[in-house]
Amino acid sequence: NAGVTQTPKFRVLKTGQSMTLLCAQDMNHEYMYWYRQDPGMGLRLIHYSVGEGTTAKGEVPDGYNVSRLKKQNFLLGLESAAPSQTSVYFCATYRLGLSGYPDTQYFGPGTRLTVL
């Protein structure tokens, strides 16, 4: 998980509360992603960004918003948390090689979120 940090590591929310998860990287990677991991479901893409100031929806974007105001930071927001958003959230960063495919990838250590 070198170079990718996630804040916080753990959080418990009540239904309806809001929070922001922060992903920070120091590798100057253009591409950043937010995934959620649920038991038996693998990882599912929530939102992603291909550069500063850009964001796009992934597979499961509903209930989440993101922002990439600075290249090194990618924020994931939950405006009104629901129990269905209880999950482990991972941030990932990629650098594309000359081939156009990722040649360097890092995942953060994860944020474990529980919504009561």
Add this chain to the structure above:
Amino acid sequence: QQQVKQSPQSLIVQKGGISIINCAYENTAFDYFPWYQQFPGKGPALLIAIRPDVSEKKEGRFTISFNKSAKQFSLHIMDSQPGDSATYFCAASSGANSKLTFGKGITLSVRP
């Protein structure tokens, strides 16, 4: 519809044996196929990846075999060690945005 399917769901292998994990995909537009290793409480880590222009790629004890016509790829771990015990995910993506679609993961246990 699950676009990337892994099998088996779990695997137990003796130390020194070969671990084989399979993955099948639906979308013929996929052009990048990585495998990830995840230990409990940690984020996934890229193990090895392959593109459709080659049928096999080897890095140390890890080998990916790719069968484009069958839309399948597999991970082989040679000389499996207890330290290889982890959850393994296959994934696939297409295009420059590299949006990965993951399989559900399998738990590998290597017994001493």
